[in-house]
Amino acid sequence: MTALPKPEAEAARGAAPAGRNLLFLREEELRLAQDLLFFGYRDFTAGADAILAELGMGRAHHRVLHFVGRRPGITVGELLGILAITKQSLGRVLTPLVDEGYVTQETGRSDRRQRLLSLTPKGAALERRLYDRQRETVMAAYREAGPQAVEGFRRVMRGLMGRDARAALARLEAKDGEAVP
Amino acid sequence: MTALPKPEAEAARGAAPAGRNLLFLREEELRLAQDLLFFGYRDFTAGADAILAELGMGRAHHRVLHFVGRRPGITVGELLGILAITKQSLGRVLTPLVDEGYVTQETGRSDRRQRLLSLTPKGAALERRLYDRQRETVMAAYREAGPQAVEGFRRVMRGLMGRDARAALARLEAKDGEAVP
DNA sequence: CGTAATGGGTCAGCATCGTTGACGCTTTTC
DNA sequence: GAAAAGCGTCAACGATGCTGACCCATTACG
Numbered sequence: 057m058t059a060l061p062k063p064e065a066e067a068a069r070g071a072a073p074a075g076r077n078l079l080f081l082r083e084e085e086l087r088l089a090q091d092l093l094f095f096g097y098r099d100f101t102a103g104a105d106a107i108l109a110e111l112g113m114g115r116a117h118h119r120v121l122h123f124v125g126r127r128p129g130i131t132v133g134e135l136l137g138i139l140a141i142t143k144q145s146l147g148r149v150l151t152p153l154v155d156e157g158y159v160t161q162e163t164g165r166s167d168r169r170q171r172l173l174s175l176t177p178k179g180a181a182l183e184r185r186l187y188d189r190q191r192e193t194v195m196a197a198y199r200e201a202g203p204q205a206v207e208g209f210r211r212v213m214r215g216l217m218g219r220d221a222r223a224a225l226a227r228l229e230a231k232d233g234e235a236v237p
Numbered sequence: 238m239t240a241l242p243k244p245e246a247e248a249a250r251g252a253a254p255a256g257r258n259l260l261f262l263r264e265e266e267l268r269l270a271q272d273l274l275f276f277g278y279r280d281f282t283a284g285a286d287a288i289l290a291e292l293g294m295g296r297a298h299h300r301v302l303h304f305v306g307r308r309p310g311i312t313v314g315e316l317l318g319i320l321a322i323t324k325q326s327l328g329r330v331l332t333p334l335v336d337e338g339y340v341t342q343e344t345g346r347s348d349r350r351q352r353l354l355s356l357t358p359k360g361a362a363l364e365r366r367l368y369d370r371q372r373e374t375v376m377a378a379y380r381e382a383g384p385q386a387v388e389g390f391r392r393v394m395r396g397l398m399g400r401d402a403r404a405a406l407a408r409l410e411a412k413d414g415e416a417v418p
Numbered sequence: 419c420g421t422a423a424t425g426g427g428t429c430a431g432c433a434t435c436g437t438t439g440a441c442g443c444t445t446t447t448c
Numbered sequence: 449g450a451a452a453a454g455c456g457t458c459a460a461c462g463a464t465g466c467t468g469a470c471c472c473a474t475t476a477c478g
Contacts, residue, residue: 092390094300114464115463119275169473194267197396200392216375332456345454349444
C-alpha cells in the first residue's frame with residue numbers, strides 16, 4: 057500500500073477538515089484512478105506510436121491491424137462496430153492499408169457485398185512488431201504487479217466497459233462459429 | 238487462410254493447457270490486455286467527452302481542468318511536464334479556458350515569470366461535473382470488481398507507466414510542500 | 419420481377435489535438 | 449549587462465474524428 061491519502065493536503069487547500077474523511081478517501085481514490093488511466097494508457101500506447109510514426113501511420117492504423125489480426129475474415133461492418141467510428145473515418149485508414157499491401161480484401165462467399173479483411177504477411181509482420189513492443193510494456197507491468205493483481209486489473213477494466221464494448225469483447229474472445237448474441 | 242481455429246481462446250478460458258500452450262496462453266493474455274485497455278479507456282472517457290462536446294470543448298480541456306484542480310497554483314511549466322505536450326498545444330486549450338473564466342492566472346510571488354494556475358468557481362463546477370460523471374463509471378467498475386481487484390488494477394496501471402509518468406504521479410500525490418525529487 | 423434495403427466506397431468540408439519552427443516579452447540568474 | 453528561463457503567440461502541417469451527400473453492387477422481399 058503506497059501513497060495513503062493525505063487529508064492534511066486537502067485541508068491545507070481549503071476544504072472541509074475532519075469528519076467526512078470517508079468521503080475524501082473515496083474522492084482521492086477516484087482522482088487517483090483518473091490519473092492512473094491517463095498516464096497508464098498514454099505510456100501503454102507510446103511504444104507502438106513511435107513505430108507507427110516512422111511509417112507515417114497513427115494509432116488508428118494499429119487498431120485496424122490489431123482487430124483484423126484478431127479476427128481474420130472480419131467484415132468491414134463488424135470492424136466498424138468494434139471501433140465505433142464512422143465508415144469515412146475507417147476508410148481513410150483502411151484504404152491506404154489495403155493499397156500498401158498490409159490488408160487484403162476478399163469478396164464474401166455467402167454474401168458477395170461483404171469485404172472480408174485479413175492481414176497479408178506484411179501486415180502480420182507489422183502487427184507483430186507493434187504487438188511485441190506493447191508486450192514488453194504489459195509483461196513488465198504484469199510481472200511487477202503479480203498474477204493476482206492482473207486478475208484484478210482485468211476485472212476493473214472490464215467493469216469500465218459499457219454494454220456494447222462488452223459484447224464486442226465477448227465476440228472477440230469467442231471461438232469461431234460460437235454464437236454470441 | 239480463413240477461419241483459423243483459436244486454441245488460445247479455449248485455453249484462456251480454463252481448459253487444460255496441453256503441452257506448449259503456455260506460449261499461446263501468454264499471447265492471448267496480452268491480446269486481451271490490449272483489448273481491455275482500448276475498450277476500457279474509451280468508455281471511461283466517453284461520459285465526460287459527451288459533456289465537453291456540449292460546451293464546445295474536448296478531452297484536452299478536461300485534462301487541464303483536472304490537473305489544475307488537483308494542484309491549484311501549478312505553473313504552466315509543471316502542467317506541460319505532466320501532460321507531455323508542447324507549449325503551443327497547451328496554449329490553444331488553456332487560453333480559451335482563461336478567457337472564458339474557467340481558470341485564473343496569477344503571477345508567481347517568488348518568481349514573477351511564472352503563471353500560477355487555479356480553477357475559478359466556474360471552472361471548479363465544470364470539473365466537478367466531469368468528475369462526477371467519471372465517478373459513476375469508475376465506482377460501478379470498482380464495486381463490480383471488488384476491493385482486491387481495485388488494488389490489483391492500481392498496481393498494473395502503475396506498472397504500465399514509464400519513469401516520467403511515475404515521477405509526475407508521485408508529485409501529484411505528494412502533500413503540498415513535500416519534496417519529490 | 420422489380421423495388422427497397424444493405425454493405426461498402428468516396429467526395430467535400432469541418433473540428434480537435436497533437437507537431438515543428440520561429441519570434442517576442444518579461445524576469446531571473448550569473 | 450548578457451545569458452537563460454518562463455511564458456505567449458503566429459504560421460503551417462498531420463492524424464483522427466465528425467456530418468452530409470452520393471454512388472455502386474448485391475441481396476431481400478413483396
